[in-house]
Amino acid sequence: MEKQTPMMHTTPLTADLIRGALDLERTERGLLPHRLPARARAQCADPQLALAESQPSGVRLVFRTRATTVELDTLPTKRVYTGAPPRPDGVYDLLVDGHPAGSGRADGGDTLTIDLATGSTDHTPGPVGTVRFTGLPSAPKDVEIWLPHNETTELVALRTDAPVEPVPDRGRRVWLHHGSSISHGSDAASPTTTWPALAAALGGAELINLGLGGSALLDPFTARALRDTPADLISVKLGINVVNSDLMRLRAFGPAVHGFLDTIREGHPDIPLLVVSPILCPIHEDTPGPTAWDLAALGEGRLGFRAAGDPAETAAGKLTLAVVRAELDRIVRERAAEDGLLFHLDGRELYGEADFAELPLPDGLHPDAAAHRRIGERFAARVFGAGGPFAADRG
Template identity: 65%
Template structure:
């Protein structure tokens, strides 16, 4: 194939060896869909989690090439609500030798638009999208194309004007992380600026991000997935979804945490394991869930609908979860020297709320993601930290 400039164009099949951060590739109608959970785990998940894990937060194409032009064809699927402004188009971030050199927005694809008054979802089909990166240096270089972190993506084609070479795994330590939409990157500016991606870059590690929007529920199949996934360091951020979904009481929470950590430890008995308590979320600090979406002014915000008087009966708030996680990890650490605790309030706490308020009362904005990423990297990967290199 000859492009407009008269140069040869090479189409490379998208295979597992080209991807980082995906645990499975599913063959779609046009290409391949990266998943962040294996097929057996997806079969046990509800619709919310299936959608969240198919949004490829932290997933990137990684290869070496001397190409000056790179094109990726993809079919995206976006979620929207009737009468509410849609989210901005997703971004593809291009890194060359570790530096962000270009960003392109996604387009086309399928939009799933839900009418909140009726519960009916309409499929609106659009064309295939193509992102193009041009005028790259012609030298041999390490290229990473990070996929949009909040759009389900089917990769259709990868085209370059020079051959690509896959990168062997094992050249860097692997950080396996599980959390909620805050870890997936809600309201982050782009896929490389979610707080885990920023922390991973500072820590010099390969990220496997199992942050699932609305779905950090201590699910046993997620723990078993983490058990089976090779990793050099592991972290689990627990709390916000258990509160805002009001899925359990304190009596069930405590054994569920133990069971989750036990399963992870079955596969990683001496791997550094960091448990992170919830970051500040004022609506749920002392008020239980469930949380509810509030579109009163045409903008999506959240509110807590539970009764604080029921906390004494076991309803979960973020304050309750922090206290119980601290107790659990402190007691377990007596027999597990590689188990560590991080207070989420050190990543984002009361002292940060005035300067960095949560735009929708639940999710941190782009500046706060950067703040959290820097703080986590300093704590976990810095000298003396639980993830510091030997």
């Protein structure tokens, strides 16, 4: 007898099925999650920021169902860098009742070609792709599909062989985190193995990840997004992007940090707020930015970065990671005298010299998958663990 294909249910993609996004934009082809609200996006025309905030790091579909088959139609935007090795397609991670249950990739999609020499871009439209998960248990279960952390993804359609419904609030604390490309998940293996996702899972928290590759720049609109987003715990990992963009000098950096923290505290006056300084990055420890492409590495077919500043320029106020760490430590110590829920963590406690010797940064700037796991586990132990800033019994 011919095996019959089970009837598939199409479920409208609505906000009650999506977590981790601050805004959902209806497009001609589907639903585009954003990690910054429309008001913030309207205040900055930087294409780097637009690309970063539209990549759904930490964004996931969450629903309850008896379905054994789940299909998600998406329109990814795949990046191609001229002169660099091909990038792998983005990964979709499946969790069932909180446990890893598979991963997949979607074919098709648009292509964004970026010329590293000129900075020019070319966008080529492509077809919708599908990621499919089968063989799920038929019992009622909570299903999560984590979208690729590094690939802009429009959601087109959700199909299952049984009805779905939203998952009620689990009562877990909401952790709102902001940082650079490392927090965004650059070079992590998949969306659930970025260090913030790993730390959230270990700490039992609901993650909203505002890690913005290249764009943790103390922008006021980002501070307002943090201020206006409901949360129980907030952390901000600051410094590396300010250095590698060569955006400001020491005179501006300190007041900018104060203003950033002031804005967050306007909306969250009495919850734990953690400031994390940069992890070890040898190229910028004592050498200012800007960061430049390593042309020798590109000539060998791999991505690499170098510090293009002059260490002597620190005397004139140019920033290095050493300077940034000292300033963040000073600012938090002074503010903590009046703010008992403000904390500081030196990023080298998460990844320091011994870690670099064992797990060096492959491109000189970003940790690999193994280092992401180490950073996430250490953050969970130091921050969510007993006596840490986010310990469950604090306050």
